[in-house]
Amino acid sequence: MEFVKVCKKSDIKLGTMNKFEINGKEIVISNLAGKYFAINNKCTHMNGDLSKGKLEGNIVTCPKHGSKFDVTTGKAISGPKIPLLKIKIKDEEKYELKIQGEDILIKL
Numbered sequence: 001m002e003f004v005k006v007c008k009k010s011d012i013k014l015g016t017m018n019k020f021e022i023n024g025k026e027i028v029i030s031n032l033a034g035k036y037f038a039i040n041n042k043c044t045h046m047n048g049d050l051s052k053g054k055l056e057g058n059i060v061t062c063p064k065h066g067s068k069f070d071v072t073t074g075k076a077i078s079g080p081k082i083p084l085l086k087i088k089i090k091d092e093e094k095y096e097l098k099i100q101g102e103d104i105l106i107k108l
């Protein structure tokens with residue numbers, strides 16, 4: 001496991017997130033008040049693209065069926081909003097980040 005450079009801090013504006021592909025993994029990095037967090041980008045329900053979801057505070061809502069995840073921990077907060085079905089979903093994998101000057105590095 002080693003840290004590899006993903007992007008520059010300026011690539012992720014305050015209160016937003018961006019998707020990156022590193023070593024075959026899709027990762028979404030969020031910028032919350034100048035702190036950066038990385039989790040797996042594909043929703044654990046049916047691979048929805050979380051980077052295209054809505055980020056409110058530290059919660060991202062999947063654009064496909066509305067599952068919610070905490071971007072700071074990867075924890076699944078609620079499952080998909082599908083009528084009459086209550087589906088439990090897995091947490092997202094969380095990745096460790098390191099800031100080096102203007103660069104964001106990720107541990108893979």
Ligand code: FES
Binds near residue numbers: 046048067
């Ligand atoms: S794919 Fe994300 S909620 Fe279904």
